[in-house]
Amino acid sequence: MPTTSYQTPSPQGYYGKFGGAFIPEMLHPNVEELQQRYLEIMQEPGFQLEFRDLLRDYVGRPTPLYYAKRLSEQFSTNIYLKREDLCHTGAHKINNTIGQILLALRLGKTRIIAETGAGQHGVATATVCALKGIECIVYMGEKDIERQAPNVARMRMLGAKVVPATSGSKTLKDATNEAIRDWINNPKDTHYIIGSVVGPHPYPDMVARFQSVISEETRWQLKEKTGSELPTHVIACVGGGSNAAGAFYHYLDELSVQLVAVEAAGHGVNSGLSAATTALGKPGILHGSKSLLMQTEDGQVIEPHSISAGLDYPGIGPLHAHLFDSGRGHFMSATDEEAMRAAFEVARLEGIIPALETAHAFAALNRLELKPTDQVVLCLSGRGDKDLATYMKQMEMLGE
Numbered sequence: 001m002p003t004t005s006y007q008t009p010s011p012q013g014y015y016g017k018f019g020g021a022f023i024p025e026m027l028h029p030n031v032e033e034l035q036q037r038y039l040e041i042m043q044e045p046g047f048q049l050e051f052r053d054l055l056r057d058y059v060g061r062p063t064p065l066y067y068a069k070r071l072s073e074q075f076s077t078n079i080y081l082k083r084e085d086l087c088h089t090g091a092h093k094i095n096n097t098i099g100q101i102l103l104a105l106r107l108g109k110t111r112i113i114a115e116t117g118a119g120q121h122g123v124a125t126a127t128v129c130a131l132k133g134i135e136c137i138v139y140m141g142e143k144d145i146e147r148q149a150p151n152v153a154r155m156r157m158l159g160a161k162v163v164p165a166t167s168g169s170k171t172l173k174d175a176t177n178e179a180i181r182d183w184i185n186n187p188k189d190t191h192y193i194i195g196s197v198v199g200p201h202p203y204p205d206m207v208a209r210f211q212s213v214i215s216e217e218t219r220w221q222l223k224e225k226t227g228s229e230l231p232t233h234v235i236a237c238v239g240g241g242s243n244a245a246g247a248f249y250h251y252l253d254e255l256s257v258q259l260v261a262v263e264a265a266g267h268g269v270n271s272g273l274s275a276a277t278t279a280l281g282k283p284g285i286l287h288g289s290k291s292l293l294m295q296t297e298d299g300q301v302i303e304p305h306s307i308s309a310g311l312d313y314p315g316i317g318p319l320h321a322h323l324f325d326s327g328r329g330h331f332m333s334a335t336d337e338e339a340m341r342a343a344f345e346v347a348r349l350e351g352i353i354p355a356l357e358t359a360h361a362f363a364a365l366n367r368l369e370l371k372p373t374d375q376v377v378l379c380l381s382g383r384g385d386k387d388l389a390t391y392m393k394q395m396e397m398l399g400e
């Protein structure tokens with residue numbers, strides 16, 4: 001074990017050079033309350049008991065670790081899929097929203113706000129608010145509301161109020177601004193649920209801890225199957241980085257395990273239409289923390305592009321920026337086309353239709369030189385039902 005852990009940030013929320021809490025003065029009371037209370041609350045036995053019960057009976061955990069035989073044969077290696085696609089609501093995001101809502105209730109909050117781009121985080125948040133009977137407001141860009149009608153309908157059916165953000169580009173960053181404005185105006189009764197390992201300290205650490213159940217389970221499940229808790233590789237896609245943080249967490253300080261993070265290269269890393277943050281990004285401050293982000297010479301955020309809405313983000317969380325900077329993480333990217341091809345391959349070899357986000361992780365299998373003795377764990381972050389329209393377009397194009 002190294003003397004400093006990759007798992008835990010400094011008391012100020014730094015992972016190496018990255019992290020911290022860069023927030024407007026008016027948000028200090030809200031964020032400080034969280035900073036002071038999150039660890040104590042998360043460690044309470046009563047909290048842990050309720051969190052674990054809901055993960056088991058409501059989410060359906062532990063999710064299986066499945067040996068993908070035909071995919072393994074294809075790559076002449078051993079591939080295990082961590083089936084987060086089998087979680088209630090179809091992806092890993094609910095692990096975090098359950099954790100945060102239990103925390104919010106213990107802080108005495110009666111109102112939940114969130115922002116969402118594609119709607120996946122909004123649906124996970126609306127779901128747990130219905131579960132707990134608590135008011136839920138989801139901010140969403142007006143353009144995204146038009147583009148993501150099925151998820152908007154889901155949120156409304158679950159009882160959430162979806163509020164359009166009508167300023168600027170009418171997309172995710174405008175929704176984020178609206179959510180922050182709301183939180184400033186309602187510091188006492190409202191908790192803001194952030195959906196990935198991004199945002200000011202303590203969010204990256206808090207979300208990583210909630211998602212760490214993924215690698216906690218992987219360790220004993222892999223031991224049952226192979227006799228060892230340690231794989232040679234763990235592969236995950238990275239938007240903000242929460243499924244990767246969860247899949248890596250209990251392996252961060254096991255230096256024999258290669259951690260492979262796969263970003264979205266869009267039309268190609270150098271095409272101008274990409275979301276490959278580590279390849280293109282420079283240090284900067286976005287959404288309350290210092291990290292790597294895609295920006296122009298004078299620090300304007302560059303609009304990212306990915307075929308997959310969940311990876312279409314111009315930054316990554318500070319933990320991942322540190323894993324990249326320190327060399328602990330192995331960062332790769334996959335293009336829209338590579339991801340699409342990988343999704344069809346997995347569907348036909350394993351009978352599993354992965355989310356477009358996850359398809360990027362599968363695409364990385366082509367780039368890694370895997371050996372027959374390797375034991376590879378791939379985090380299957382979500383299912384592809386939500387991406388069927390995009391997949392169908394591809395089938396029409398290929399005449400399949």
Ligand SMILES: *Cc1c(COP(=O)(O)O)cnc(C)c1O
Nearest residue numbers: 196239240241242243310357382
């Ligand atoms: C949202 C999402 C992602 C990307 O978010 P991370 O925080 O990087 O995990 C990946 N996969 C699926 C299925 C998602 O819904």
